[in-house]
Every structure is written in C-alpha cells, then in structure tokens.
Amino acid sequence: GRKFGEPFGIAVKGNAIFVSDGERGRIVRIENGVITPFAEGLDTPSGIAFAPDGRLIVADSGANTIVSIDSSGA
Numbered sequence: 001g002r003k004f005g006e007p008f009g010i011a012v013k014g015n016a017i018f019v020s021d022g023e024r025g026r027i028v029r030i031e032n033g034v035i036t037p038f039a040e041g042l043d044t045p046s047g048i049a050f051a052p053d054g055r056l057i058v059a060d061s062g063a064n065t066i067v068s069i070d071s072s073g074a
Helices: none
Strands: 007-013 016-021 026-031 034-040 045-050 056-060 065-069
Touching: 007 056, 016 045, 026 045, 034 056
Parallel strands: 007 045
Antiparallel strands: 007 016, 016 026, 026 034, 045 056, 056 065
16 A cells, blocks of 8 residues: 655654655654654644754644644654
C-alpha cells in the first residue's frame, strides 16, 4: 500500500524528516528509513516548519488554523 496519501510540507529536525500528509490528516516522521506517525487527527495539514523552541508549526488548511505540536506529537 501507499505510505502517503498526499505529501505536502516537509521540515527537517536533526536526522529526522517530517512530512505532512494532507489526504490522511497526519504528520509522519522519517528517520533511518523508518516511517512512523508523529501527529494525527489533522484536517488537510499542508505547510510545516519548526519554531526555534522545537515545536512543529502546521498550517492545518482544512480547519483554517495554525497548529502547534510539541515533541511528543500533542
């Protein structure tokens, strides 16, 4: 099966790559070739970037909001 529904935004932190998946409403983390869910339950996440304090900032397009996600994915 497909790993991504609709990959959109990409952000890098250390050795990890984070990708927003608009179709599946989630952010995944890719590290050492392993894909794991990082944050789920979003509504068409698109652009993503890390803030200086380490939080991931997400443009949650379907909800017309900006979401801040901490290092645990909350």
